[in-house]
Amino acid sequence: MKTSKKIISLLLSAAIIMSAMVITAVSAAAAADGSEVYFDNSVFNWENVYIYAYGTKENAKWPGQLMSATDDGLYKASFTSAYKSESIIFNNGKEKDEGKEQYPKASGLSLKAGQCKLLTAAKQWVDYGKPDSHGYGIVYKASGTSFSSEFLQVQLGLKNASVGYYSVDGSAKKSYTDGTIIEIGEGKIGNSEITLVLTATGDDGVETTQTFTYNKTFTAGKTTFSADSDGHTTAPESGYYGTNPNMQLGKYKAISVDGDVSDWDSSMIIAQGTANDDPRVYMPSSMHEQPWDAYALYGAWDDENLYFMCEMANTTYITSPNDNFAASNEARPWRNSIPMYIALSIDPSKQATGKAVGTNKDGSVYTNPFVWGCDGGVAKDGGVGFTTHIDTLVAFDSNNSNGGASIFKADVQDTDGTYLFDYDTRVPIGVTNYQAQDNRNGFKIKFANGTKSETLYGVREVKGDRTLGDNTDPNSNWVDFFKLGYKKNYGYVYEVAIPYSALGIDRNYVETQGIGAMQILTYGTSGMDTLPHDPSMLDVADAEYSYDPSTSHEKEDIDNITVPLARLGKILPDTQVQEAEFEVNFGADKSSSQPVGTALELKAEPYNNHGNVTYEFTVNGATVKTSSDNTYNFTANNAGTYTLSVKAIDSDGCIAESTKSFYISDGGEQETIIKGDVNRDGVVDVNDVTHLQIHISNDDKNPLIDVTNKAWFDAADMYGDGKLDILDATALQIYIA
Incomplete structure (x- = not known):
């Protein structure tokens, strides 16, 4: 009996200990959460x-x-x-x-x-690591950042550790201390991902590993065209924007207007926009609002109709998920009745400024400054005018509930020779019954959640972290939002059919004369986004709305369209084509530096070439391969800096060249680079400026910097131009300040 009691006592003690362990584990798990x-x-x-x-x-x-x-x-x-x-x-x-x-x-x-x-x-x-006491490596350049320069500087940090180690694309580990700045991406081909791995060990002896990725991009030039007869005064937006990309003019194809995007394909895009470029993103607190973000405009025609498909993005799910309304399907554009336009140039000789004229019941004539949203000849909240030739406005609303939706034609000449849109000759296209969605005069419209595009490029930041002009800057943080978790049903699509009979043209006119087209999204009456993109949509995006200082003045300004319209069917007779130059995207499959013996694949990707391409690869000036194969496998057996080059020649004899610098290490841990630490004392201060200035003035006599030591040279090359001079000293002074 005593033995039995002793066993039970032991079991109870074990159970108590186990219970305590479970409670401790649960508490630890709760803390970790x-x-x-x-x-x-x-x-x-x-x-x-x-x-x-x-x-x-x-x-x-x-x-x-x-x-x-x-x-x-x-x-x-x-x-x-x-x-x-x-x-x-x-x-x-x-x-x-x-x-x-x-x-x-x-x-x-x-x-x-x-x-x-x-x-x-x-x-x-x-x-900043995780909410525990372990040591962690930190980056001060967000994972997922994109860059188009040769390399990206990333500042590293540490939490609960004095020394960490980093590796780039699998390179040998290198030690670093808090505040170290490294360069990643040098020598690597564009449109590729760079992997940065940080390890750190805290006082508790636990080693942690953190992985970050960065995207090096390459954007080739595009063939563009322009015609003076269309009246434009501003060049098409550049970068990721495109007007008739690849000279695409739409397609002859019958489209089912049903909200299903399967009828469309990328060859029918006549205007390309970017995501996350609506005015909200330039204000610190306007991301809670509905996005009006045009991404792509598609065009087609058949024997009876013109067809357009407008693709809109909502990246709020990714960029500002805490803005619950905007980051939900409640922000769908058809939640409200908001004016939308398809602006057309059918007769380029007509110049409409945006004003409209009509006749009152008593026979008197009245004029409004804009077609929609005016009261007694005064615009309620801004409006949209035109310098580029536009003579037809297909004006409808975002949920197809406005019975007054119409096609307005600029067929009344003003005293200054410009044209006014005529209310009296408008073609009604609104619904007669909202539930039945039966539009008049053959006009059709359907909207739905969806996205046709397979990529969705835009600048990632929002909420005041944006500056005007960054939407055309190739060095902005461009990302493909699909890679960040964007789903196709986050976006919105609008399909419309416009009968030729309502426009006074036919299929032959589209195919022999062509028409200009632009999608215009508004908020009330003022423009919020267009395709092709016009700079007036963002010219005051960072200024305050007079009724609500937390949102953008773009809601109420007057926007004037000055860029060329997209062409559908045929270009204008006086069109001049500026063909894109032959370019080559070249580099290795890994980022410099890598240890001796690392197998590298050098690759050349041609853009805007004519016919077949021959590639000549060279290493340190010596030709190593000439072939139609655009890759070369290279392994360095000695440490040092290598010059890697390719010359690409297409069938027309056009040449595109690219050169990269690539450092091969001896395989051991390399000297840590602290940018600006010219005298190698572990801190960056005015002594480094003095050291650099003395080196520059005595470069040939008594140099203080060993320029053959890559780590030391990179620390001093503040300007980043591959040489040490007064520009580096000035840049270092600014950096310290």
């Missing part, structure tokens, strides 16, 4: 730092909770796993009359359970 936030106060210099969290759970009434200072000078706050998905605002705890300050000024920064985030002194919201 929680989140942490850090704040760098070195620029704000607030006496007190508060954090306010709201969303699924509020941490406290405004101004929130007081954050605690850490040993490394940051401020910290922790949240339990009950905080699932919150928005974070940092502030100094003061009221407006006391000098209130907060960041961000509008809607908060996204924080989800299990995350650890840091707001840096540069106001970057970066991943």
Whole structure:
């Protein structure tokens, strides 16, 4: 009996211990599911730092909770796993009359359970390891960032560790310290992904591994064309935008107007836009609104109708998921009745400015500054006018409920020789019954969720992190949103059919004369986006709307269309074609540097070539292969910097060349590059400027920098032009400041 009691006692003790272990494990799991936030106060210099969290759970009434200072000078706050998905605002705890300050000024920064985030002194919201005590490697350039330059500088950081290691595309590990700046992507071919792996070990002895990816892009020039007779005064938008890309003019094809995009294909795109370029993204707090983001305009025709398919994007799901309304199907454009246009140029000799004229019941004539949204001759909220020749407006609304939707023709000449749209001769195309969706005079329209495009390129940032002009800058952070999780049903499509009978033309006219076309999206009456894209859509995007300072002035400004329209069917007789130059995208399949013995594939991708292409590969000036094969396998047996080149020759004898520099290491751990640390003392300060200036002035006599040491040279080459001179000294002074 005693033995039995002893066994039971032991079993109970074991059960208690096991229970304690389970409770501990559950508590640890709960802690791991929680989140942490850090704040760098070195620029704000607030006496007190508060954090306010709201969303699924509020941490406290405004101004929130007081954050605690850490040993490394940051401020910290922790949240339990009950905080699932919150928005974070940092502030100094003061009221407006006391000098209130907060960041961000509008809607908060996204924080989800299990995350650890840091707001840096540069106001970057970066991943900061995980909410535990292990050591982590940190990057201050967001994973997924794209760049089109030869290399990208990435600043590395550490959390709970003094030394970390990094590897690029599988290279040998190199040590780094907090603040080290490295360069990735050199020598690699464009339109490829670069993998950066960081490892770090904390005081607890646990090694962690973090993987980040970056995209090196290559964008070839495009064939463009223009005709003076269309009246345009501004060149087509460049970069990822395109007007009649690849000289596409639409197709002869019967289309079923049913909201199903299967009738269309990419060869029918007559105007290409970009995603995430609507005015909302240039304001700190307007992402909660519906997106009016035109991405692609397709064109076709058959024996009876013109057909257009308008593809619209909603990237809010990716760029600002905390804006719940916009990042949902509730933001669909047919939620409201908003004016939309297809602007046509059928007779290029007619110049409509946007004004419209009509006759009152008493026989008097009235004039409005714009076709839609005017009251007593005054525009309610801006409008759209034209410098480019437009003579027909197909005006409908986003949910096909407006019975007054019409086709307006500019057939009344004004005293200055321009033309006015005529209300009296309008062709009604609105619905007679909303439920039946029976439009008049043969006009058809259907809308649905969907996306036809297989890629969706745009600049990733939103909420005040954008600057006007970045939508045409190849060095902006361009991403394919599909690679970030975009789904086709996030987007919207509109199909329309416009009968020739309502336009006064026929199939023969389309195919022998051609017409110009533009899609115009509005918010009320002012333009919000067009295809082809016109710069007037974003000229005041970062200014405040007079009725609501949190949103964009683009809602109420007057936009004037000046770019060429897309052509459908045929180009104009006076068209001049500017053919794109033959180019080659060239590089290795891995980023420099790599250790001796690494097998590299060099590849050349031709663009705008005529016929077959022959490739001549050279290494350090010596030809190693001449062939129609566009690849060459290269393995270096000695350490050093290699010059890799290709010369591509097409059937017309046109030549495209490209050269890359590629460093091969000896396979061991390489000297860490700290950008700007010219004197190699581990810090970047004014002493480095002096060191560099002395080197420049005594370069031939007594150089202080070993230019054959790549790490040392790269640290001093602040200007990035491959030589050391006064430009580098000036750049270093600016960098320190």
